[in-house]
Amino acid sequence: MAAAAKATIRFVDKDLFAGTTPSGHALVLDSDSQRSSAPSPVELLLVALGSCTAADVAMILEKKRQHVTSYTVEVSGERRAEYPRSYTSMTVHHVVKGHGISAKAVAQAIELSETKYCSVGATLKPKVEIQTTFEIIEETGPTLG
Numbered sequence: 001m002a003a004a005a006k007a008t009i010r011f012v013d014k015d016l017f018a019g020t021t022p023s024g025h026a027l028v029l030d031s032d033s034q035r036s037s038a039p040s041p042v043e044l045l046l047v048a049l050g051s052c053t054a055a056d057v058a059m060i061l062e063k064k065r066q067h068v069t070s071y072t073v074e075v076s077g078e079r080r081a082e083y084p085r086s087y088t089s090m091t092v093h094h095v096v097k098g099h100g101i102s103a104k105a106v107a108q109a110i111e112l113s114e115t116k117y118c119s120v121g122a123t124l125k126p127k128v129e130i131q132t133t134f135e136i137i138e139e140t141g142p143t144l145g
Contacts, residue, residue, distance in 0.1 A: 005022040006022055007019060007020060007021055007022055008020045009029070012028075014032065015030060015031040015032035015035070016028065016029070016030050016031075016032070016035075016037070016038070017029045017030075017031070027039075029041055029044070042079070042085075042087070045077070045087065045120075045124070046075040046076070046077055046090065047075070048120045049075055049090060049092065049118075049120045049121055049124065049130070050073040050074070050075040050092065051073075052113075052118045052119060052120035052121065053073060053092060053094075053110070053113045053114070053118045053120075053121060054071065054073040054094075056109070056112065056113035056117040056118055057071070057073075057094060057106075057109045057110055057113050058071055060108070060109035060112055060113070061096070061101075061105060061106065061109050064102070064105045064108075064109070066096075066098060066101050066102060066105050066106075067098045067099040067100060067101070068096055068097065068098040068101065069097050069098045069099070069139050070095075070096075070097035070098070070137075070139075071094070071095070071096050071097070072094075072095045073092060073093070073094055073095075074092075074093040074095070075090060075091070075092050075093075076090065076091050076093075077089065077090040077091070077128075078090075086127070086128075087124070087128050088128065088129065089128060089129040089130070089131065090124070090128055090129070090130050090131070091130075091131045091132075091133070092130060092131070092132045092133075093132075093133045093134065093135075094106065094110060094132070094133070094134035094135070095134070095135055095137065096134065096135070096136050096137070097136075097137040097138075097139055098136075098137075098138075098139055099138070099139050100138075101136045101138070103136060106134050106136060107134070110132055110134060114130070114132065
């Protein structure tokens with residue numbers, strides 16, 4: 001039987017909401033784009049996809065013994081002009097910095113995230129087209145460890 005999860009979202013005031021995740025973490029959401037005092041629900045979709053794949057890729061690169069010194073994921077998205085203004089496509093760009101990082105290892109880590117591990121990406125597909133790119137930046141100076 002599949003595991004169920006439950007989040008609770010409470011109306012606070014004028015397009016402002018307080019959400020509690022299934023694990024009990026609280027966050028504020030603001031659906032008023034003019035005020036923008038907190039992330040909007042659709043902004044959090046970008047963060048959710050980026051952090052989901054980042055966790056996978058970082059773990060896989062560590063297991064592949066890649067000497068990563070910095071890792072950033074940038075996620076952008078295109079939304080429909082008409083309502084509902086859902087995302088139609090997202091671009092995920094991985095920036096890996098380190099010493100002697102293998103492009104093959106990065107590509108394999110990203111592929112495993114996309115095809116096997118990232119639940120957020122699997123939830124968004126096939127409705128949202130997800131494109132992935134990466135770059136490797138060679139660090140200068142001595143390696144650590």
